Amino acid sequence: MSFRLYDTATRDIRDFVPVRPGHVGIYHCGLTVQGPPHIGHIRKEVVFDVLRRWFEYNGLEVTIVANITDIDDKILAKSAAAERPWWAWAYDHERALDAAYEVLGCTPATYQPRATGHITEMVELMQALVDGGHAYPAADGSGDVYFDVRSWPSYGELSGQKVDDMEPATDADARGKRDPRDFALWKGHKPGEPASASWPTPFGRGRPGWHLECSAMAAKYLGEEFDIHGGGIDLKFPHHENELAQSRAAGQPFARFWMHNAWVTMSGEKMSKSLGNSLLVSDVVRRIRPIELRYYLLAAHYRSHIDFSEESMAADAAAFRRLEGFVSRASELVPEDVRSASVPQAFADAMDDDLSVPQALAVLFDTVRDGNNALAAADKAAVRESLAQVRAMLGVLGLDPLADPWVGLDSVGSSGDRLRQVVDGLVMTLLDQRREARARRDFAAADAIRERLNALGIVVEDGPSGTRWELAD
Numbered sequence: 001m002s003f004r005l006y007d008t009a010t011r012d013i014r015d016f017v018p019v020r021p022g023h024v025g026i027y028h029c030g031l032t033v034q035g036p037p038h039i040g041h042i043r044k045e046v047v048f049d050v051l052r053r054w055f056e057y058n059g060l061e062v063t064i065v066a067n068i069t070d071i072d073d074k075i076l077a078k079s080a081a082a083e084r085p086w087w088a089w090a091y092d093h094e095r096a097l098d099a100a101y102e103v104l105g106c107t108p109a110t111y112q113p114r115a116t117g118h119i120t121e122m123v124e125l126m127q128a129l130v131d132g133g134h135a136y137p138a139a140d141g142s143g144d145v146y147f148d149v150r151s152w153p154s155y156g157e158l159s160g161q162k163v164d165d166m167e168p169a170t171d172a173d174a175r176g177k178r179d180p181r182d183f184a185l186w187k188g189h190k191p192g193e194p195a196s197a198s199w200p201t202p203f204g205r206g207r208p209g210w211h212l213e214c215s216a217m218a219a220k221y222l223g224e225e226f227d228i229h230g231g232g233i234d235l236k237f238p239h240h241e242n243e244l245a246q247s248r249a250a251g252q253p254f255a256r257f258w259m260h261n262a263w264v265t266m267s268g269e270k271m272s273k274s275l276g277n278s279l280l281v282s283d284v285v286r287r288i289r290p291i292e293l294r295y296y297l298l299a300a301h302y303r304s305h306i307d308f309s310e311e312s313m314a315a316d317a318a319a320f321r322r323l324e325g326f327v328s329r330a331s332e333l334v335p336e337d338v339r340s341a342s343v344p345q346a347f348a349d350a351m352d353d354d355l356s357v358p359q360a361l362a363v364l365f366d367t368v369r370d371g372n373n374a375l376a377a378a379d380k381a382a383v384r385e386s387l388a389q390v391r392a393m394l395g396v397l398g399l400d401p402l403a404d405p406w407v408g409l410d411s412v413g414s415s416g417d418r419l420r421q422v423v424d425g426l427v428m429t430l431l432d433q434r435r436e437a438r439a440r441r442d443f444a445a446a447d448a449i450r451e452r453l454n455a456l457g458i459v460v461e462d463g464p465s466g467t468r469w470e471l472a473d
Contacts, residue, residue, distance in 0.1 A: 001058045003352045005228070006303060008236060008258040009158050009244075013354050018227050019256065024055050024062045025226035027218040027255070029235055030112065032069040032210075033093035034078055037100045038278035039297065039308070040264040040271030044232050046294055046398075047261045047302045047355075049106040051228075053396050054351050057343075065221045066109040067214060068094055071116050071197060071207050086197055087116075100281040103290045104297075105398045105405050113217045115208060119199045121216040122208045125250055126185045126201070134249040135185055138176025143188020143204030146172070147211075147246055149181050155245045158258060159237035169238065171209060183242050184209035211242035218243075219252060229255035233262050234270065262305040264297075271308070279308065291324075291406050292317040295399055298357050323394065324401050325470050326368045329375055329461075330387040331402060332468065341388030343396060351396065364393045427458060427469050434460075435467065 003016040018024050028048050031041055048064065055062050070090040079089035094114075101108065126145055129135035134151045138144040149155045149163055156162055168180035172187055188206040189198035198205040218226065224247075231240065240258065247254040263270045271278050284293055296316040300306050343351075344367065350359035371386030394400040401407065430449055437445040450460050453469070460469050 005257055006354045008260050019225055024060050025222040026064045026228045027222055028066055029231035030066040030068050031097055032072045033090045034074040035093055036096040036280050038271055038280050039284055042100050042281050043264050043297045044261050045101055045106045046297045050298055057396050063110045065111045067217050068114045070114045103285055104294045111221050115213040118217050121220050122212050123201050125216050128250045137203040140176050143206045144176050145186035145203050146177055146182040147185055152245045152249050158241045158244050185212045215243045215247045225253035228257045228259050230259035233260040236260055261302040264306045264308055266308050292320050295320040301358055323368055326371050327401055330371055330383050334384045334387055341392045343392045344389055347393050431467050
């Protein structure tokens with residue numbers, strides 16, 4: 001495999017060579033489960049799911065870790081406002097996140113560790129940093145522990161910044177800091193906070209800082225050196241910068257590659273709950289099929305921003321339906337399973353070039369065009385070849401409509417499947433009536449049925465294998 005990946009740390013595309021031959025270890029930062037996920041959150045999951053599928057297609061064994069931050073200032077504040085236990089609040093939104101992964105066809109992570117399940121590892125890492133002179137407890141006895149950024153000369157290497165040019169860290173009160181840019185490894189328990197949201201340490205009771213969590217969990221599940229660490233581009237600084245500094249300061253090589261996907265924006269602004277411009281996954285999939293939303297989120301290069309609009313999403317949904325339409329028509333002519341084919345070399349070259357999905361999709365559409373020409377010519381052998389290649393490519397992208405979890409589903413869950421069956425039955429009844437009218441040479445009646453279906457947005461196609469229908473783009 002000659003895969004090349006853009007490394008945020010070196011700011012160039014480099015040859016990917018795994019730490020362990022034949023294996024790939026990936027850590028990407030999951031959500032702080034303060035609320036349900038929006039499509040900006042879930043783009044990362046789709047990107048890393050495609051990365052994982054491409055590695056697995058090439059025969060590599062992939063271990064992928066996506067953490068859950070289930071203790072945080074915002075979780076405590078929101079759960080208190082809702083008069084609910086913080087852990088119950090976090091768990092409800094963790095389940096919403098899992099549902100979003102599932103509805104968009106993302107393969108579950110190998111491990112999905114919760115921060116609160118790894119306090120021991122965090123305390124051990126923090127103690128090592130204190131012992132090594134890279135961290136210190138606040139002098140006021142508050143229980144806060146800070147990383148000393150000036151003790152690590154390479155601090156700022158990931159984001160390309162100098163310490164003196166950085167803004168003060170805002171993750172904790174600056175009262176006990178030696179430098180305002182020092183960041184919190186541990187936050188001492190404060191009056192009014194639930195006692196259950198704190199754990200004992202040699203420095204006092206408290207809870208972990210955000211950055212400490214991921215360093216501890218990545219090392220536990222992937223080892224002190226692993227292949228790829230990733231997340232949204234907004235995590236590059238300070239979160240990933242801080243992870244890199246504290247892990248390296250503790251003597252760990254940490255990640256070889258840093259991979260960041262760009263935002264989903266609305267009118268040029270990052271999608272976020274605080275701006276009130278988020279589109280919850282659970283809401284979007286009520287009006288667009290999940291498979292079409294997945295296509296929309298992966299159609300642009302992962303390092304390019306997606307500026308969301310209903311028009312652009314509708315255009316991508318229509319593009320996917322063209323792919324899906326070919327698969328459906330070809331499968332009627334060639335009903336046997338044809339998924340054993342390899343992807344075209346041009347598709348592989350695109351995916352190997354920093355996961356260039358837009359170029360890979362161009363190859364996919366070219367193959368569909370050839371397949372449609374073969375269908376028109378009733379060339380069964382050529383249809384079979386095109387269908388096999390198309391389904392292989394769609395499988396890599398997690399978009400094969402004839403494979404799990406999509407097969408039989410046009411909406412969310414089994415209710416969408418039942419609706420499709422009902423609509424299909426009604427349309428087929430009309431098509432049977434049209435066929436009978438044509439058989440008795442009542443072409444006016446047959447044309448009237450077709451025109452009525454067209455007016456409802458249903459396209460009727462007569463082909464060598466019979467009559468079929470699909471929704472108009």
